[in-house]
Amino acid sequence: MSLSLYEASIPAYVRMLKNLDAMLDKAVAHGNEAGVDLSTYTEARLAEDMHPLPRQIHLASDSAKGGAARLAGIDAPSMPDVETTIPELKERIAKTLAFLGTIKPEQVNGDEERTIELKLPSRTMTFTAKDFLFGFSMPNFLFHVTTAYGLLRNKGVPLGKMDYLAGAQA
Amino acid sequence: MSLSLYEASIPAYVRMLKNLDAMLDKAVAHGNEAGVDLSTYTEARLAEDMHPLPRQIHLASDSAKGGAARLAGIDAPSMPDVETTIPELKERIAKTLAFLGTIKPEQVNGDEERTIELKLPSRTMTFTAKDFLFGFSMPNFLFHVTTAYGLLRNKGVPLGKMDYLAGAQA
Numbered sequence: 392m393s394l395s396l397y398e399a400s401i402p403a404y405v406r407m408l409k410n411l412d413a414m415l416d417k418a419v420a421h422g423n424e425a426g427v428d429l430s431t432y433t434e435a436r437l438a439e440d441m442h443p444l445p446r447q448i449h450l451a452s453d454s455a456k457g458g459a460a461r462l463a464g465i466d467a468p469s470m471p472d473v474e475t476t477i478p479e480l481k482e483r484i485a486k487t488l489a490f491l492g493t494i495k496p497e498q499v500n501g502d503e504e505r506t507i508e509l510k511l512p513s514r515t516m517t518f519t520a521k522d523f524l525f526g527f528s529m530p531n532f533l534f535h536v537t538t539a540y541g542l543l544r545n546k547g548v549p550l551g552k553m554d555y556l557a558g559a560q561a
Numbered sequence: 562m563s564l565s566l567y568e569a570s571i572p573a574y575v576r577m578l579k580n581l582d583a584m585l586d587k588a589v590a591h592g593n594e595a596g597v598d599l600s601t602y603t604e605a606r607l608a609e610d611m612h613p614l615p616r617q618i619h620l621a622s623d624s625a626k627g628g629a630a631r632l633a634g635i636d637a638p639s640m641p642d643v644e645t646t647i648p649e650l651k652e653r654i655a656k657t658l659a660f661l662g663t664i665k666p667e668q669v670n671g672d673e674e675r676t677i678e679l680k681l682p683s684r685t686m687t688f689t690a691k692d693f694l695f696g697f698s699m700p701n702f703l704f705h706v707t708t709a710y711g712l713l714r715n716k717g718v719p720l721g722k723m724d725y726l727a728g729a730q731a
Contacts, residue, residue: 393563
């Protein structure tokens, strides 16, 4: 059996978003137990000019839904970045997962060499579909999931690598 | 044209290791310019019980060479984790890149469903080759690259997302 663009993309976005959601649950549980106000987590940044936790999660959502939509050749649903609390951020993740659940393998597979354009404020990046996935979308998505993990760890939430990698084994 | 396991793996390990190497150069340049002792960077951790920068780079190297070797069905070269300074860590990255350069597409491609076993101290994880790559090896590798980036940013090294994503566009 060969490899498909769908199986290299959508299940990975889904799994890591679920892991991110579970990390937020652990943050709430730890905050409540340790008497830490949850704003300690939602206001955390790794550097003054890096984004705080909510924006990391908006960007994880954007890169997953935008990546999946571009791979499927459809428009991603708009999700205004209004979520600031952990319950709201979990809702954003749930909405992103619901969209990912609508993408069918046949929408993504079949033409791994087709062109995908990514319009940025400063320039347009042009990729083949597979280079977009492996070179841009997945590393960018995992950057935001890992940074969210790092922020929570930095603020004392007891997480381990397997919270990040959960579900790796089928 | 279809998708191959080689193109989903080896070029991504290579590119991100080169980006990591370039981040270390920027850390040295910034440290020298700002009068920051480089041990500030090499001793940095995001949490007391997280690994410092050298270990993040050892683990990025291990996950790249171990991942590539498992995908190719060969043994990875042993690289004792002795590097602690930035020049030594750059040498570790160079050795890892040299090994990755020896892997040929035909060693990796052809049987995406074959079994890969990952022996951990506590248990053995069993994957198909493609699940190993997408579910474990690549997310684990990118975790360590992103955490190295976060550590350096946390200590004031001026990096941006495009230092992490450099070379995404062919």
